[in-house]
Amino acid sequence: MQTVTREALRPGSADDIQAALLDADAAGSSLRVIGGGTRRSMMGVAAASMRELDLSAISGITNYEPEELVLSLRAGTPLHEVEAALAERGQMLAFDPPDYAALLGAGGARTTIGGIIGSGFAGSRRLSAGNVRDHLLGFDAVSGRGEKFRAGGRVIKNVTGYDLAKLMVGSWGTLAVVTDLSLRVLPRPQYEATVLVEQGDASVALAGIRTALASPLEVSSAACLADGRSAIRLEGFRASVEERQRQILGMFESRGSVRAIEEAESAALWRDIRDVAVFASDARVVWRLSLPSLSAATVVATIAKSAACTALYDWGGSLVWLAMEGEAPAGLVRGEVSKAGGHAWLMRAPVGVRERLATAPPLDAGTTALSRRIKSGFDPQNRLGDGPFSFGTNR
Amino acid sequence: MSLRMPAPDPAVLSARAEVIKGLRRILENDGVIGDDESLIAYESDGLTAYRQLPLAVALPRTTQQVAQILRFCRERGVKVVARGAGTSLSGGALPLADGVILGLSRFNRVLDIDLENRVVVAQPGVTNLGITEAVKKHGFYYAPDPSSQIACSIGGNVAENSGGVHCLKYGLTTNNVLGVELVTMDGEILRLGGKTLDAPGYDLLGIINGSEGMLGVITEVTVRILPRPQHARAALLGFPSVEAAGQCVADIIGGGIVPAGMEMMDRLATLAAEEFLHVGYPLDVEAVLIVEADGIDAECDHVLALVNDIATKNGAVFSRLSNSEDERLRFWAGRKSAFPAVGRLSPDYYCMDGTIPRGRLAHVLQRMNEMSERYGLRVANVFHAGDGNLHPLILYNANEPGQLERAEAFGAEILRLCVEVGGVLTGEHGVGVEKRDLMPEMFSEIDLAQQMRVKCAFDPEGLLNPGKVFPQLHRCAELGRVHVHAGRVAHPELPRF
Ligand SMILES: Cc1cc2nc3c(=O)[nH]c(=O)nc-3n(C[C@H](O)[C@H](O)[C@H](O)COP(=O)(O)OP(=O)(O)OC[C@H]3O[C@@H](n4cnc5c(N)ncnc54)[C@H](O)[C@@H]3O)c2cc1C
Ligand SMILES: Cc1cc2nc3c(=O)[nH]c(=O)nc-3n(C[C@H](O)[C@H](O)[C@H](O)COP(=O)(O)OP(=O)(O)OC[C@H]3O[C@@H](n4cnc5c(N)ncnc54)[C@H](O)[C@@H]3O)c2cc1C
Numbered sequence: 001m002q003t004v005t006r007e008a009l010r011p012g013s014a015d016d017i018q019a020a021l022l023d024a025d026a027a028g029s030s031l032r033v034i035g036g037g038t039r040r041s042m043m044g045v046a047a048a049s050m051r052e053l054d055l056s057a058i059s060g061i062t063n064y065e066p067e068e069l070v071l072s073l074r075a076g077t078p079l080h081e082v083e084a085a086l087a088e089r090g091q092m093l094a095f096d097p098p099d100y101a102a103l104l105g106a107g108g109a110r111t112t113i114g115g116i117i118g119s120g121f122a123g124s125r126r127l128s129a130g131n132v133r134d135h136l137l138g139f140d141a142v143s144g145r146g147e148k149f150r151a152g153g154r155v156i157k158n159v160t161g162y163d164l165a166k167l168m169v170g171s172w173g174t175l176a177v178v179t180d181l182s183l184r185v186l187p188r189p190q191y192e193a194t195v196l197v198e199q200g201d202a203s204v205a206l207a208g209i210r211t212a213l214a215s216p217l218e219v220s221s222a223a224c225l226a227d228g229r230s231a232i233r234l235e236g237f238r239a240s241v242e243e244r245q246r247q248i249l250g251m252f253e254s255r256g257s258v259r260a261i262e263e264a265e266s267a268a269l270w271r272d273i274r275d276v277a278v279f280a281s282d283a284r285v286v287w288r289l290s291l292p293s294l295s296a297a298t299v300v301a302t303i304a305k306s307a308a309c310t311a312l313y314d315w316g317g318s319l320v321w322l323a324m325e326g327e328a329p330a331g332l333v334r335g336e337v338s339k340a341g342g343h344a345w346l347m348r349a350p351v352g353v354r355e356r357l358a359t360a361p362p363l364d365a366g367t368t369a370l371s372r373r374i375k376s377g378f379d380p381q382n383r384l385g386d387g388p389f390s391f392g393t394n395r
Numbered sequence: 396m397s398l399r400m401p402a403p404d405p406a407v408l409s410a411r412a413e414v415i416k417g418l419r420r421i422l423e424n425d426g427v428i429g430d431d432e433s434l435i436a437y438e439s440d441g442l443t444a445y446r447q448l449p450l451a452v453a454l455p456r457t458t459q460q461v462a463q464i465l466r467f468c469r470e471r472g473v474k475v476v477a478r479g480a481g482t483s484l485s486g487g488a489l490p491l492a493d494g495v496i497l498g499l500s501r502f503n504r505v506l507d508i509d510l511e512n513r514v515v516v517a518q519p520g521v522t523n524l525g526i527t528e529a530v531k532k533h534g535f536y537y538a539p540d541p542s543s544q545i546a547c548s549i550g551g552n553v554a555e556n557s558g559g560v561h562c563l564k565y566g567l568t569t570n571n572v573l574g575v576e577l578v579t580m581d582g583e584i585l586r587l588g589g590k591t592l593d594a595p596g597y598d599l600l601g602i603i604n605g606s607e608g609m610l611g612v613i614t615e616v617t618v619r620i621l622p623r624p625q626h627a628r629a630a631l632l633g634f635p636s637v638e639a640a641g642q643c644v645a646d647i648i649g650g651g652i653v654p655a656g657m658e659m660m661d662r663l664a665t666l667a668a669e670e671f672l673h674v675g676y677p678l679d680v681e682a683v684l685i686v687e688a689d690g691i692d693a694e695c696d697h698v699l700a701l702v703n704d705i706a707t708k709n710g711a712v713f714s715r716l717s718n719s720e721d722e723r724l725r726f727w728a729g730r731k732s733a734f735p736a737v738g739r740l741s742p743d744y745y746c747m748d749g750t751i752p753r754g755r756l757a758h759v760l761q762r763m764n765e766m767s768e769r770y771g772l773r774v775a776n777v778f779h780a781g782d783g784n785l786h787p788l789i790l791y792n793a794n795e796p797g798q799l800e801r802a803e804a805f806g807a808e809i810l811r812l813c814v815e816v817g818g819v820l821t822g823e824h825g826v827g828v829e830k831r832d833l834m835p836e837m838f839s840e841i842d843l844a845q846q847m848r849v850k851c852a853f854d855p856e857g858l859l860n861p862g863k864v865f866p867q868l869h870r871c872a873e874l875g876r877v878h879v880h881a882g883r884v885a886h887p888e889l890p891r892f
Contacts, residue, residue: 067645068752068783090651122593131593133601134570149845150838155750156563156782157822159556159605160830160837161864162846163569166601175597187651210511214534216622218690240694247691292590294511318592343595361595366585370852371597377848389596 008034008052014140014148014179020053021146021177024383032385033173035076035115040106042119042347042359042388050385055114058179061085063154070137070154072182075114082113086185094186095132096123102280104348114178120170121288123274124221124233127213127315133169135184141168141176144379154182167374172387175378189220189235194266195248197230199256203297205230206317208255210293213316215251217244221270224313226278233270276321278312284323285349287333291342293317299336306332321347330357359388398828400447400862403493407473411450414473414495418453421463426454426501437496440481440488441543442829444745444799449476449490454498458576458584458614461497465612466582468495474858475580477608479520479551482543484746485827487555487607487863497612499550505529506615512590513620514573519550519613523557526618535620538565541823542731550613556605558823560656560730563781564689565621567823569604576615577603580854589617602849607825609860610853624689627655628699631726632706633680633713637661638757640682643709644780645753647686650705652698656687657781658730661760664737664775664788668729671736676729677713684780685726733777734788741773741790745802749813750822753783762812763787770805772798784822785813811836826864834866843867844874 009031011017024031029049034040036056055076063072066089073082079097086092097116101109117139122131138152151164168178199205205224212219212232221233234244245260252258261269272278279286291299296317303309303322307329312321322333328349337344343361346354363371368391375382375391407414415429428434429451439446450473455461468475474494481488490496502518505526509515510533515526523544526537540559541547547557552568553575565571574588587603588594603610634640640659647654660668660676660683669676676683684706688698699716706714717723729736737744751759760776767774773790787809791802810820810830814837820830834843843865850857851871861868 065752065754067649068754069648070752120593120598126592130566130570133598134566143845147841147845149842151842151846153750153817153819153837155752155818155822157558157567157750157779157784158819159823159825160819160821161826161834161843162849163556163601163605164846164849166569166598166604167849169601170596170598187648187653190651213513214510214622216534216625216691218624218694236694237697239697240691243691243693290591290593290595292509292512292514294509315592341589342591345595363596364586366583367587367596367599370579370585370599373852374597374599374849377852378845391596 008054010054010057012057014142017053017142017177017179018146018148021142021144021383024051025146025381030383030385033114033118033177035112035118036078036110042104053177055112055177062180066091069156069185070182071185072154072180073113074180075112075117075178077113079111079113079116087188090188091185092188093135093183094125094129095135096125096129096274097132098123098274100275100347103276103286113181117169117178117181118171118173124223124270124314127222128218128220129186133166136165136169137182137184139165139168139178139182140180141178143176144381144384152182156184172389174375174384174387174389177384191238191241191263192233192235192266193241193245193260193262194234194269195232195245195252195258195260197232197252197256197258198228199230199252201228202300202311202313206293206297206313208252209316212248212251217247221314222316223273224317225273226310226312231269231273233266273312273314276312279321279323282323284325285328285353286347287322287324287328288345288347289320289322289333289337289342291318291320291337291340295340295342296320299340299342302336303333328353328357334362358390360390363391398445398832400491400828401868403491404472407450407471407493410471414471415451417467418451418464418495421460421467422453422455426456428452428454437478437481437490437498440483440486442484442486442489442827445486445489445828447490447492449496450493452496452498454501456501458578461578461612461614462582462584464495464497465578465580469580469582469856469858472856472858474861476860477550477554477612479548479554480522480546482547483551483555483825483827484748485821485825485829487825487827487860489828491862499548502550502614509590510535514590514617515620516615516617517549519553519616520548523547523549523552526620530620534623536623537571537618538621539568539571542734549616549618553604553613553616554606554608555823555825558779558784560658560779562779563657564653564655569601571619572600572604572616573619574617575600575603575613577611577613579611580856580859585611605825607827607860607864609850609863611859624655625691626695627687627689627723628695629685629687629717629723629726630699630702630706631676631713631715632684632686632711633677634682634684634709634711635680637682637760639710640684641753641756643684643706643711646705646709647702648781650701652701654686654698654702654781655689656685658685659683659778659780660730660733661776663773664733664777667736667740667775668733671739672729672732674725674729680713685730730777737775737788737790742792742794743790745789745791745806747787747789747806747809748784748821748824749810749818750782750784751813751816751818753780755816755818759785759812759816763809766805766808770801772802772805774805779822782822783818807833828863831864832866834864844869848874
């Protein structure tokens with residue numbers, strides 16, 4: 001599938017990126033932005049004339065002010081470097097960036113912050129702490145036009161002009177090449193515990209989870225694992241977590257067998273849930289479904305009637321990871337999901353399947369047309385390609 | 396008014412009767428206002444220094460009617476300004492002489508209370524507080540709480556991306572809205588997002604939030620609701636200097652605490668509030684800080700004890716921890732009525748809304764005091780201390796010739812200062828007409844062109860709320876040519892770096 005023939009370009013500055021775009025313009029070719037490449041398999045089929053623009057040289061933290069809850073950095077900075085710097089000051093990226101390198105068979109690759117922003121997938125804490133989009137405060141970029149521009153700022157509260165940062169998140173490098181960005185960061189909770197419950201099937205488990213989420217006990221993440229257990233996570237100051245843990249245990253005692261795990265053991269479980277470790281070591285097709293939580297179990301049950309599958313539910317049921325044997329019945333999956341008001345990403349699939357199916361969820365006609373106009377506003381000549389989308393200018 | 400609005404289109408002005416007739420046809424003679432006397436109610440929003448009678452007002456009830464009105468106006472080149480409750484403080488809903496006001500006041504129903512998915516679907520004219528009222532009995536609430544929440548509409552909140560005192564922990568409007576139904580200027584009805592926690596494709600919902608009514612008319616909003624915290628407790632703290640209070644805020648956050656709310660008031664704002672309500676604020680301090688914790692008892696008690704320690708270490712000379720709900724509300728009452736309280740000190744006041752990096756607060760207040768002397772106008776400050784959003788209230792008397800102009804010049808200088816120290820022109824009130832001409836302080840021509848191209852993707856003819864946000868009106872076709880790169884590069888085939 002990798003039809004990229006020439007070596008990657010490795011710009012060291014916004015000026016270099018601008019020059020690369022102008023070159024592409026002159027040659028009538030296009031570029032594909034690569035952070036660390038862990039999600040390359042999802043970026044769509046590369047055109048023969050496409051060159052990769054590897055951002056790994058545009059790297060490093062430029063300004064970190066823990067008391068301001070703001071971190072500024074260059075887009076190619078590897079995620080592990082960011083997390084280490086934050087951990088040193090007891091802080092974190094609250095949207096809980098996932099690492100899908102193992103899931104997507106890109107083992108050894110380094111996820112970059114630009115790739116996290118570009119693909120826009122949040123981890124398990126999205127339920128309580130917001131999405132990737134909720135944490136990007138501002139950025140500098142070179143648009144597909146080859147123009148350097150900036151939007152947003154370095155402060156949390158800002159409504160000065162349109163919120164272009166939202167458009168960058170999840171745009172898969174198709175609008176502009178981000179060079180620098182500022183993120184909102186938050187204190188890392190002092191303590192965490194997870195209540196594990198074994199009870200009935202997924203629909204029973206998710207109903208229990210919804211009860212916990214409707215309580216004022218500030219559940220930070222909630223999942224129903226592929227083995228049927230539910231996991232309810234509490235984070236914060238130890239005194240508060242312990243009391244809430246007691247109340248959650250009480251809530252579930254009569255529903256099934258319950259136990260609690262704490263600190264490192266809890267954190268390790270949630271890392272696995274977030275990174276979808278349960279499906280990393282097999283070869284099945286993996287879908288990522290986003291659904292109203294109440295519909296999740298029903299949608300999965302309907303799909304399961306026609307195609308054997310295993311589900312991992314995160315975000316209180318609103319995010320479903322579905323692993324399926326053999327062919328990917330896209331019509332069935334996308335049909336059921338969209339009937340319920342959700343959408344589905346084809347996260348992992350053999351090359352043959354990828355070529356036939358859209359990776360990104362299809363959009364309705366009106367939104368597609370509007371998205372195409374947005375794309376033209378940033379990148380009228382389509383120098384940055386369509387990524388995983390099918391609303392691009394040349395397809 | 397000192398700002399220029401786009402010149403009215405004489406053809407539209409002279410076709411007024413026809414436009415009104417067309418609107419009446421669409422709305423079946425119910426909800427079109429065309430006489431000047433009744434139009435006065437719509438001549439301004441919360442920024443009352445700016446007034447303009449619109450061409451007409453249309454008050455539709457259904458999305459289909461909104462679509463028809465927009466299509467009708469577009470065909471005739473008539474501009475449209477959407478209006479919620481008209482509480483905007485930046486002139487976002489200021490009418491245009493040749494434009495129709497599309498009022499959403501009849502879109503006032505909560506459509507779906509979905510407790511299982513923890514969302515509410517409401518029409519855009521429902522008030523912010525109306526959403527909380529609708530779910531209160533089930534133990535839920537809608538978190539963003541602008542001070543105007545009894546009046547402002549949820550549609551207006553989305554358009555302005557409004558904030559409130561609890562945003563530090565719970566986020567702004569944009570972080571709590573999951574979906575909208577939107578009608579674009581060509582009458583197309585779009586649904587963006589829904590009851591899911593993310594949406595596919597470009598984040599168009601994200602760009603609608605804070606777009607100040609310029610991209611489309613919002614006809615339905617889906618928001619996330621949260622279980623109401625069991626308890627809330629607040630600390631009322633007094634400091635001998637702004638620096639000490641600022642350091643206390645930094646240490647609270649540095650100490651890993653994200654309070655539910657953290658508000659600061661300077662001496663003048665504190666005095667005004669205390670005189671107005673007698674809530675027990677200390678009067679011998681330079682800064683008052685209110686810090687709130689919410690959650691279960693163990694959470695509130697633990698956080699407040701930490702906050703109290705940090706305050707003591709930073710030299711707080713006054714400290715009370717609320718021991719009852721009554722007391723907590725009393726602490727807040729002064730802050731919540733700070734605007735009317737300051738209003739009693741002066742015939743008029745002008746409310747500013749910059750954001751600064753919190754660490755620069757003392758410096759900014761110092762510079763503001765110098766300006767205050769120079770302009771001969773007093774200024775009181777209330778500050779969303781957690782997120783750096785500063786509301787200087789400039790006191791003036793509009794009946795004294797020149798004072799309004801001086802107040803505006805003072806305000807503009809404050810906002811330039813905010814940008815100079817690394818902050819922004821507006822934290823929650825929006826650019827509107829008020830800060831429109833200051834936009835180049837923050838953005839280059841290219842930055843602004845990129846924003847305007849987004850506008851063009853939604854509204855290529857520029858008919859929806861023109862004259863707001865952008866200092867210069869460009870035709871969309873011209874923007875294509877703003878393309879200002881450095882010219883062709885030689886030898887494109889050679890590697891460059
Ligand atoms: C020459 C070379 C070859 C490589 N080959 C492979 C390989 O075959 N397989 C492999 O797994 N790893 C490979 N790598 C490693 C790879 O660079 C990293 O694994 C990868 O960059 C990490 O990806 P990511 O997770 O940061 O996001 P990516 O997967 O790089 O990006 C995710 C999405 O975000 C977009 N994006 C990323 N950064 C930005 C930005 N700054 N602005 C706008 N959009 C952005 C991308 O266009 C993409 O759509 C290679 C590296 C190099 C230098
Ligand atoms: C006393 C007072 C206190 C305030 N306190 C706060 C505060 O604490 N925090 C804060 O953030 N703001 C505050 N505000 C400002 C104001 O209340 C908010 O900006 C509010 O969101 C505006 O809502 P509205 O319904 O009044 O909108 P309007 O004033 O009617 O309109 C505002 C903008 O939104 C657009 N708009 C309105 N409805 C729609 C729609 N359905 N579709 C598309 N566009 C639409 C309009 O075109 C206009 O550009 C305060 C205002 C006052 C008067």
